[in-house]
Amino acid sequence: MPTNVIMPALEMAQETGKVLKWLKSPGDTVAKGESIVEIETDKVTVEIEAPASGILRDVTARAGDVVPVGQTIALIFAAGEAGGASPTPAAAPAKASPLARKIAEQHGVDLARVKTSSGRIEKADVLAYVESHSTSTAADGTAARLSAASPKARRLATERGLDITVLHGSGSGGAVLAADVAAATLPAAQVPAAAAAAAPGVARVEAPGVSTVWRIMAERMTTSWTTAPHFYLVREVNVSRLVSWLEKARKQTGAHITYTDLLVRLVAAVLAQHPRANASWKNGAIVQNTDINIGLAVAIDDGLVVPVLHRAGTLSLPEIATCREDLVGRAQAGKLRPADIQGGGFTISNLGMYGVDAFNAIVNPPQAAILAVGRIADRVVALNGQPAVQPTMVLTLSCDHRALDGARGAQFLGALADLIEEPLALLV
Amino acid sequence: MSERELTYGEAVREALAEEMRRDPRVFIIGEDVAEAGHPFKVLTGLVQEFGTKRIIDTPISEPGYAGIGVGAAMTGMRPVVDVMFGDFITLAMDQIVNQAAKVHYMSGGKLKVPIVFRTTLGATRRSAAQHSQSLHAWVSHIPGLKVALPSGPYEAKGLMKTAIRDDSPVVIFEDKMMYRVKGPVPAEDYTIPFGVAEVKRAGTDITIVATSSMVAVALGAAKMLEEIGISAEVIDPRTTYPLDKQALIDSAKKTSRAIVVDEGYERYGTTAEIASVIADGAFYFLDAPVKRIGAMDVPVPFSPVLEDLTVPSEKMVFEAAKALCGKA
Numbered sequence: 001m002p003t004n005v006i007m008p009a010l011e012m013a014q015e016t017g018k019v020l021k022w023l024k025s026p027g028d029t030v031a032k033g034e035s036i037v038e039i040e041t042d043k044v045t046v047e048i049e050a051p052a053s054g055i056l057r058d059v060t061a062r063a064g065d066v067v068p069v070g071q072t073i074a075l076i077f078a079a080g081e082a083g084g085a086s087p088t089p090a091a092a093p094a095k096a097s098p099l100a101r102k103i104a105e106q107h108g109v110d111l112a113r114v115k116t117s118s119g120r121i122e123k124a125d126v127l128a129y130v131e132s133h134s135t136s137t138a139a140d141g142t143a144a145r146l147s148a149a150s151p152k153a154r155r156l157a158t159e160r161g162l163d164i165t166v167l168h169g170s171g172s173g174g175a176v177l178a179a180d181v182a183a184a185t186l187p188a189a190q191v192p193a194a195a196a197a198a199a200p201g202v203a204r205v206e207a208p209g210v211s212t213v214w215r216i217m218a219e220r221m222t223t224s225w226t227t228a229p230h231f232y233l234v235r236e237v238n239v240s241r242l243v244s245w246l247e248k249a250r251k252q253t254g255a256h257i258t259y260t261d262l263l264v265r266l267v268a269a270v271l272a273q274h275p276r277a278n279a280s281w282k283n284g285a286i287v288q289n290t291d292i293n294i295g296l297a298v299a300i301d302d303g304l305v306v307p308v309l310h311r312a313g314t315l316s317l318p319e320i321a322t323c324r325e326d327l328v329g330r331a332q333a334g335k336l337r338p339a340d341i342q343g344g345g346f347t348i349s350n351l352g353m354y355g356v357d358a359f360n361a362i363v364n365p366p367q368a369a370i371l372a373v374g375r376i377a378d379r380v381v382a383l384n385g386q387p388a389v390q391p392t393m394v395l396t397l398s399c400d401h402r403a404l405d406g407a408r409g410a411q412f413l414g415a416l417a418d419l420i421e422e423p424l425a426l427l428v
Numbered sequence: 429m430s431e432r433e434l435t436y437g438e439a440v441r442e443a444l445a446e447e448m449r450r451d452p453r454v455f456i457i458g459e460d461v462a463e464a465g466h467p468f469k470v471l472t473g474l475v476q477e478f479g480t481k482r483i484i485d486t487p488i489s490e491p492g493y494a495g496i497g498v499g500a501a502m503t504g505m506r507p508v509v510d511v512m513f514g515d516f517i518t519l520a521m522d523q524i525v526n527q528a529a530k531v532h533y534m535s536g537g538k539l540k541v542p543i544v545f546r547t548t549l550g551a552t553r554r555s556a557a558q559h560s561q562s563l564h565a566w567v568s569h570i571p572g573l574k575v576a577l578p579s580g581p582y583e584a585k586g587l588m589k590t591a592i593r594d595d596s597p598v599v600i601f602e603d604k605m606m607y608r609v610k611g612p613v614p615a616e617d618y619t620i621p622f623g624v625a626e627v628k629r630a631g632t633d634i635t636i637v638a639t640s641s642m643v644a645v646a647l648g649a650a651k652m653l654e655e656i657g658i659s660a661e662v663i664d665p666r667t668t669y670p671l672d673k674q675a676l677i678d679s680a681k682k683t684s685r686a687i688v689v690d691e692g693y694e695r696y697g698t699t700a701e702i703a704s705v706i707a708d709g710a711f712y713f714l715d716a717p718v719k720r721i722g723a724m725d726v727p728v729p730f731s732p733v734l735e736d737l738t739v740p741s742e743k744m745v746f747e748a749a750k751a752l753c754g755k756a
Contacts, residue, residue: 152684155712170754171716177754178684178715 002075003052004112005036007061008338009069009105015158016068017041018212019061024050026059030076037073040212045334046341054078069105096121103127147283148175156181161219165282166365168227168402174284184223211302224365228281228400232360233409237417239376239393245423255318256325260296260350263373264320266419268292268313269426271346274412278345280366281402295344295364296324298331305331306364308344352376358394368403369412372396393420432615437470437607439581440546443588444471444508446617448478451506454592455482457493458510458546467512468548468607494520494545498527501543506592511547513559514601517567520545528597529572543598544591549577550603550641550691551728551739560728560735562640562691564601565698568668574598574622575668579643581611583666586620593619603641603691623670627679631661634685634749637676637702638662642689642740649745658753668698676702677709684715685752689740694722716752721745 007017020038024030035047036056050056054076061073096104096111103126104111116125147165149157153176157164160181167184169176210218242262249257271278271292280287292313295306307327309320330336347364352375361372374394381390395417399409419425434442448454455478456471462485465472475483486493490511497509511517517524528541549562568575574596578584584602591598628643629650638646643664650660663679665672680686686706688699699720706718724738 150715151711152713152715179754 002057002077003054004072005048005051005056005074005076006110007039007067007069007071007073008048009109015105016066018066019063019073020045021063022059023047024056026057026074028056029079030054030056041338045213046336046338049337050076052076052078070101070111095119096126097123099123100126148173150175150177152178153181161216162223163220163365166223166227166280169283180227184219184226213300213305214303217303220365221362224363224400228363228365229402230360230363231399231401231406231409233397233399233406233413234358234394235397235413235417236379236381236392236394237420238381239391239420241423242393242420243376243391249317253318253321255321257317257321258324259352259376260348260373261317261320261324262423263348263350263371263420264294264296264309264312264324265315265317266416266423266426267294267346267348267371268315270412270416270419272313273415274408276404276408277369277399277412279368279403280345281368281400282366286403289345291343291345293343293345295347295367296327297347297349297361297364297370298328300332300334305336305341306344306347307331307336307340308342310339310343347371348373352393358396360396361398363398363400367400369397369399369409371416372398431612433610434581434585434613435607436578436581436584436602436609436611437468439585439611439613440470440588440602441472441474442613443585443592445474445477447589447592448474448482451592453504453506454508455484455500455505456508456510457484457486457497457500459486459488459493459512461485461510466510468604470602470607471510490516490519491523494523495527497543497545498523498531498541501528501541501597502531502539506542506544508544508546508592511545513555513604514547514549514563515558515561517545517547517563517599521566524567524573524597524599525570529570532596533572540595541597542595544588545597545599546588547599547601548604549601550605551723551735553604554730554732554735555604555728556730557727562601562693562723564599564639564668565692565696565701567599568698568701572597574670576600576622576666577640577668578602579628579638579640579664579666580606581609581613583620583664585613586618587622587666589617590619590622594622601640606641609644620666622667623672625663625665625672625675627661627663627675629660629662631659631683633659633683633753634687635661635663635676635679635683635706636687636689636745636749637679637706638664638689639668639698640691642691645740645742646689646745648742649749652742652746653749656750656755658749658755660749665702668701671702671705673705673709676706680706680710680718681713684713685749686710686714687719687721687745687748687752689721689745691723691739693725694720695725697722719748719752721748 018040020040022037024036030036030050032050032053034050036050037048039046039048056074057077058075061067067073100121100123103123109129114121114125114129149164156178164176167176167180170180171177275288278289291311293308293310294312295308297306309323346367347370349361350373352373356374358374359372361370363370376391376393378389379392380387397409397413461471462475462480462483494509497507500507528543531539531541551560564575567573576587578587591600636646646662650662653660661679661683688702690698692698699722703718703720721740721744728738729735
């Protein structure tokens with residue numbers, strides 16, 4: 001039996017993916033794990049790896065094609081297997097009910113991995129799989145609940161590329177309604193013609209085309225801005241100990257460690273003590289993430305992507321540095337893999353290198369908080385009752401007030417500030 | 429179009445008289461239809477004009493006169509059978525369901541049954557459990573029958589004329605509480621096609637599909653809704669079979685919410701059929717489940733206080749619409 005190469009689902013609301021370019025041609029021998037095709041998803045360009053070793057054949061999606069998630073786009077025949085034999089059904093590797101397919105698609109589940117006792121995969125089988133593989137547990141104990149949304153809201157969200165699970169629902173039982181989707185998108189069509197027309201004497205330049213990454217960034221930020229009630233906590237911290245720690249760490253390890261790496265290390269430690277900052281507001285419940293996965297906001301040519309350092313709390317500083325270098329490098333090269341951008345629970349956005357003193361970041365939905373890091377600068381501070389010049393940094397924690405409140409946010413930020421001012425506390 | 433007004437009862441009578449003058453094959457048969465002029469006085473004066481050969485009083489036997497009507501229709505006449513209370517249609521079910529509805533099909537199209545059964549629906553007349561039911565869903569369920577529910581005097585005349593001219597068996601349910609309701613009715617000859625719904629009031633926020641006397645209830649609720657900023661569209665299917673599915677779906681697509689109001693019992697009722705049509709045809713345009721409001725699922729009480737509680741009211745429709753629009 002040949003192995004199906006399928007269009008993967010990388011996020012909850014993704015319906016389709018676009019084939020950018022095949023890295024292998026039909027008839028090529030591919031090794032399992034080797035990149036074979038570039039896919040553009042809603043957030044990023046990723047390379048899809050061969051799910052098996054063998055010969056690539058029956059490529060059904062050409063560059064530029066937009067393909068529904070879960071659809072087979074090529075087959076890989078094992079050596080010796082008759083090429084061009086009858087391909088397996090294209091839609092999905094197993095028999096499944098339409099509802100099961102829909103739910104699998106929503107949760108990015110590969111139906112081939114779902115076990116069923118009845119010979120036909122049903123909704124319950126998919127939900128059981130989702131539950132057993134879920135990295136989050138809802139406050140009410142049910143994992144991966146289906147989000148309530150009206151049919152019209154679902155359709156509009158799909159049309160506008162919005163993730164319905166992160167929208168605030170105003171309907172009964174927290175159901176997302178059409179109005180909620182409309183509130184999360186800019187009513188571009190409502191710009192009055194008079195305003196759209198250029199004022200006399202003002203030259204107008206045709207704006208360049210917007211990339212998918214940019215459009216999605218715009219839509220996700222709008223969703224966050226209009227649905228998540230933001231509040232901001234600002235704290236100036238003395239970073240003299242952090243500066244010396246960085247020097248020592250670089251010397252000891254020989255690795256090119258950055259302030260961002262140190263912050264990842266510290267934030268991971270603080271998230272373990274303050275799990276509420278590592279959560280999401282979903283369908284009227286607070287969903288706690290069990291893993292500590294920290295996203296890093298990375299600027300790329302056509303917008304912003306947030307690759308994720310998974311289980312950051314388990315990594316040593318050199319490992320964090322290696323991971324970060326790899327992720328940032330591949331983000332800028334447009335070579336992120338699906339797994340790289342999934343599962344983030346908290347985000348760090350550092351604009352210090354751009355000379356910014358402090359800024360307010362927009363929460364990365366569906367996360368509860370994002371840490372905005374300003375530059376390190378020598379500033380005059382009071383030290384033991386005397387003015388002193390010390391290196392300081394301004395941290396701003398943006399919080400989604402549905403998942404975090406002021407006190408909890410402040411406790412998290414306070415614990416982080418204490419660690420930055422005395423990193424040795426990590427060892428306690 | 430003239431601007432004169434007639435009552436609902438007068439509009440029915442005018443339709444019958446015009447059709448009987450136009451077509452000698454049309455005759456009326458039933459209990460108390462001649463001298464008595466019908467318990468609701470709908471037929472007053474017809475026997476004077478057309479005589480007892482065309483306005484035929486029968487003994488109290490619904491199966492008997494309904495059977496006579498079916499036979500007469502099969503052999504070339506165009507009878508209008510008067511079943512004075514909708515509740516009595518149960519006695520003529522064999523003639524209507526097993527004979528009238530089947531003959532055209534079972535004869536391979538060789539026989540036609542151009543018959544009209546006139547009957548009533550509607551509660552609140554203090555007529556108690558056996559004279560107050562709205563049983564139109566029962567016959568709407570049967571292939572081979574067409575069912576019309578006039579919601580006012582204009583529809584009463586137009587739909588009756590269409591029914592008499594139609595070669596299929598038609599059951600017309602008139603709301604017994606509406607016979608004295610006045611409205612504009614053209615003096616000229618006009619018909620209303622079956623299977624064409626009418627938008628009684630245009631709106632943008634919610635669709636209220638209403639039948640028969642519930643159209644007035646829906647329009648009253650729409651007025652109340654307007655005061656709180658909800659724009660309701662009221663649409664009258666006019667016939668439950670054939671049903672103008674597309675008009676109902678299009679309206680629900682436009683407003684994204686729908687309520688169906690009908691005076692038949694809620695369970696297994698007309699509201700269920702229409703709600704299902706909308707849910708199926710407008711699914712991806714709906715922002716809320718389709719709401720049904722029918723008569724309470726109980727025998728209609730004789731007590732006025734209790735009876736009034738069993739029928740959908742303007743307030744019920746208003747509250748349901750408000751809730752669907754998220755303003756409850």
